[in-house]
Amino acid sequence: MAEKHLAKTRKFKAEDINKILEIEEQASPKTICSKVTFLNYADILPDTFIVLESGKDIVGYIIFDLTGHIHSTAVKQSYRRRGFGKMLFMHALRWAHKGLWLEVRSRNRGAIEFYKRLGMKIVGKIPNYYEDDDAPLCVSEILSRRKREKHTTFSDLSCSY
Numbered sequence: 001m002a003e004k005h006l007a008k009t010r011k012f013k014a015e016d017i018n019k020i021l022e023i024e025e026q027a028s029p030k031t032i033c034s035k036v037t038f039l040n041y042a043d044i045l046p047d048t049f050i051v052l053e054s055g056k057d058i059v060g061y062i063i064f065d066l067t068g069h070i071h072s073t074a075v076k077q078s079y080r081r082r083g084f085g086k087m088l089f090m091h092a093l094r095w096a097h098k099g100l101w102l103e104v105r106s107r108n109r110g111a112i113e114f115y116k117r118l119g120m121k122i123v124g125k126i127p128n129y130y131e132d133d134d135a136p137l138c139v140s141e142i143l144s145r146r147k148r149e150k151h152t153t154f155s156d157l158s159c160s161y
């Protein structure tokens with residue numbers, strides 16, 4: 001059993017890929033992001049594709065960009081509700097000085113509760129953002145709508161939770 005205080009964040013390395021895919025498969029079995037997608041993220045966002053390591057295990061990951069857009073995050077199922085998701089989120093928040101923002105499936109109630117708990121607000125909904133679902137757009141309070149609209153989103157790489 002992993003202890004919170006022993007977990008540490010570091011940049012993704014290519015050898016982590018199978019563990020990331022395992023986490024992804026549990027998080028999103030029907031709409032899994034491919035190996036190629038994750039490796040593309042590693043190329044494009046090498047400093048902000050972050051894994052959380054506990055001993056030899058990878059317990060979760062987060063991918064974000066410097067506009068504060070969270071592209072994807074997940075925690076291994078057996079490690080959930082221990083504060084690891086929050087640790088990853090706080091790591092991203094420290095980097096993204098203007099706040100964080102993301103899209104999430106309307107049906108993903110757990111993640112929506114998680115983001116609300118971390119102080120994010122739903123500021124709108126993007127109809128049909130996913131093939132089969134709308135996406136509430138969540139932002140942390142310090143990012144203004146104007147700045148968010150200005151930013152590029154790497155939408156060709158977005159994961160589909």
Ligand SMILES: CC(C)(COP(=O)(O)OP(=O)(O)OC[C@H]1O[C@@H](n2cnc3c(N)ncnc32)[C@H](O)[C@@H]1OP(=O)(O)O)[C@@H](O)C(=O)NCCC(=O)NCCS
Pocket residue numbers: 027028073074075076079080081082083084085086087102103104105108109110111113114115117118161
């Ligand atoms: C969302 C996710 C990353 C949260 O990770 P986590 O490590 O379990 O979250 P934390 O333990 O840091 O949770 C912090 C708080 O958020 C809230 N929270 C987290 N998951 C929740 C859930 N499923 N339902 C309700 N509230 C939740 C709780 O208030 C929790 O505090 P508590 O456990 O003391 O009550 C994880 O559930 C996950 O990987 N889900 C699948 C992938 C996914 O949906 N990613 C987000 C896509 S945008």
